[in-house]
Amino acid sequence: MAENVNSRIPTVVADGVDIVYRVNGTGGGRGSATAALNRILRRKQAEKAAGVRKVHAVRNVSFVAYRGEAIGLIGTNGSGKSTLLKAVAGLLPVENGHIYTDGQPSLLGVNAALMNDLTGERNIFLGGLAMGMPREQIKERYQDIVDFSGINEKGDFITLPMRTYSSGMAARLRFSIAAAKDHDVLLIDEALATGDRSFQRRSEARIRELRRHAGTVFLVSHNNKSIRDTCERVLWLERGELRMDGPTEEVMKEYEAFTGDKAPKKPAKAAPKPQQKAPVPAQDTKVALPS
Template identity: 85%
Template sequence: MADSTAHPDEPVPTVVADGVDIVYRVNGASAGRGSATAALSRIMRRGPVEKASGTRLVHAVKNVSFVAYKGEAIGLIGTNGSGKSTLLKAVAGLLPVEHGRIYTDGQPSLLGVNAALMGDLTGERNVHLGGLAMGMSREQIRARYQEIVDFSGINDKGDFISLPMRTYSSGMGSRLRFSIAAAKDHDVLLIDEALATGDARFQARSADRIREMRAHAGTVFLVSHSNGTIRDTCQRVLWLERGELRMDGPTDEVMREYEKFTNVGRKAA
């Protein structure tokens, strides 16, 4: 997608979202108080819901447009159910777009807390499989293996890397996933709450690594409910609310308005 005739000083776009709508189709939804039904209800509150032939159409993202450039770290913020993770999955090509288009230059890589590593395999084996899945060679994985383990910190209190991942806490698992993904420079790296469960030292290392990836002309998108993490990591923020892009701009400016909004919401509640 990159224009080979562009001036070297001009910013190079890596992701273009043009009037993107994303719609979930939910069949046979019924009222209730179980966790799954409660989650569905939160999704429903994002916007208007249409019914067609017994199918509910949930408009999760509505007419969102933006351009991301090489070297940017972009935060995605918004209250629960605002469409942040949905938009990230669409950029990664994991969800279809109902209307509009998403264009990417390079291969987007989605890293989330629920990224699929195999619970019955050891952490060591998952490091090798995860590296291969990202396109690294076996030689590259071997060369970076110890760096990945040390970065994750999961061996700080024992030899956990040799244990099955199902024995890990959620924080240990998410730290290892980020460490595997961070071992490679990505064209576009999409991070969905993967840093939320790390301690302060891990979060600082992660922020440093994200800055390194930006320096290598990558683009990073970060979904986080931690305002501090967004401020420390991103120089630009997209604020989604009820599926709509409410604001797009410099981090301090957008976060100031977002915090006013959330503080008013808390007082009203």
């Protein structure tokens, strides 16, 4: 019953959010050959080309997230998932609309603070401090973080600089540091994609735990299984717009039909499904992948 009450407490409210990137100097550097070429080729637009180009990454997105929810954010490449997360974390301004958050959102908490030239060990302290953990608490949780990350499974890597880690190892350490703290709102961008299966399982279990501690978790992933295993609600963004917001299975079915992922694994069993595949609009698929 207590959970029911908790689940009605809003933690993130996005109200008609637009996010626009402004890219400077899309015409090339002032004196560069590219700029000169641009002027020749696009005389009329020369001024425009030297100016600012806008990328409208998120369009009129509204949703309310509640305490205790784990919400998956899905969508094809370039659909605005990371952008929306950054805005919820307060790292990007919104052009129109508002984002309200209750508590401190952490975009995997420590990305910005970690330093490649420092050892994993040092980075655990740095990341912990950046998330506002007291030094004593970091010391207490240090070994758990190392064990969770699995960095030392194949040798004493935690005492080596982070630049010597593979991208998967670095992502695991980042997630492990971030997950050591109970967050009000934890925003996870693809962290689970880089780890191996056993790390993914540990991470998923930890996400479930974080939810129980009354936080809200957002998970961006292209791994549909991770989304299904971790989230009970999914927001589907496409070309910056919120296409669907609903229970995981409902949204995933539509999304997989859209991306064509609903590959018939066992044709014999798939017999009744062609009906669902047929209504997928062909144009949608065509416009879905800008990058």
